[in-house]
Amino acid sequence: xxxxxxxxxxxxxxxxxxxxxxxxxxxxxxxxxxxxxxxxxxxxxxxxxxxxxxxxxxxxxxxxxxxxxxxxxxxxxxxxxxxxxxxxxxxxxxxxxxxxxxxxxxxxxxxx
Amino acid sequence: xxxxxxxxxxxxxxxxxxxxxxxxxxxxxxxxxxxxxxxxxxxxxxxxxxxxxxxxxxxxxxxxxxxxxxxxxxxxxxxxxxxxxxxxxxxxxxxxxxxxxxxxxxxxxxxxx
Numbered sequence: 011x012x013x014x015x016x017x018x019x020x021x022x023x024x025x026x027x028x029x030x031x032x033x034x035x036x037x038x039x040x041x042x043x044x045x046x047x048x049x050x051x052x053x054x055x056x057x058x059x060x061x062x063x064x065x066x067x068x069x070x071x072x073x074x075x076x077x078x079x080x081x082x083x084x085x086x087x088x089x090x091x092x093x094x095x096x097x098x099x100x101x102x103x104x105x106x107x108x109x110x111x112x113x114x115x116x117x118x119x120x121x122x
Numbered sequence: 123x124x125x126x127x128x129x130x131x132x133x134x135x136x137x138x139x140x141x142x143x144x145x146x147x148x149x150x151x152x153x154x155x156x157x158x159x160x161x162x163x164x165x166x167x168x169x170x171x172x173x174x175x176x177x178x179x180x181x182x183x184x185x186x187x188x189x190x191x192x193x194x195x196x197x198x199x200x201x202x203x204x205x206x207x208x209x210x211x212x213x214x215x216x217x218x219x220x221x222x223x224x225x226x227x228x229x230x231x232x233x234x235x
Contacts, residue, residue: 049222058217058225059167070223102167106222110183111157111169 033103144218
């Protein structure tokens with residue numbers, strides 16, 4: 011199984027400041043079709059996860075442009091340009107290149 | 123916009139079978155992959171498996187494969203999960219999901235006598 015490792019596991023950010031979360035996979039997520047199957051989700055308190063980014067860097071419909079994804083192969087990053095109070099929650103990366111699909115442990119973002 | 127809603131018993135006895143349904147509204151279940159994911163309290167997300175309606179093809183997590191069955195009922199725009207021989211370790215919030223985008227709100231299932 012592909013292991014997804016996130017860091018840090020928690021971070022506390024002042025509103026208006028940037029934040030960055032790393033996700034590393036135990037195998038390359040680059041498929042022979044040229045796509046890289048890495049996703050980012052945010053689970054707000056008491057809610058189900060919501061898709062932020064798909065295939066490394068594509069923002070899902072309605073997602074703020076403050077969120078951006080980057081990376082390749084086995085190393086990926088989610089960046090929030092200016093953190094807002096509504097960004098609080100747990101961020102997960104997920105791979106779908108290989109079954110079973112697997113998630114990172116989650117990174118909890120709180121506001122200072 | 124598509125919406126998903128899980129339903130089923132919130133309490134299941136040990137050794138029995140957990141059965142959940144996910145009703146899809148605002149879109150057809152005839153295409154896309156439909157998945158189940160679970161989350162024990164205070165823990166991370168575990169992919170259980172998925173079904174593709176066209177042909178009813180399924181993929182299950184090997185860690186649960188011997189106990190999992192998924193199916194689709196196109197007439198009800200609904201898909202389902204059955205997990206047999208449950209134990210306390212199966213207590214979790216269960217989510218259904220379309221492809222990688224839309225999720226249901228989740229349903230808490232507790233395994234206890």
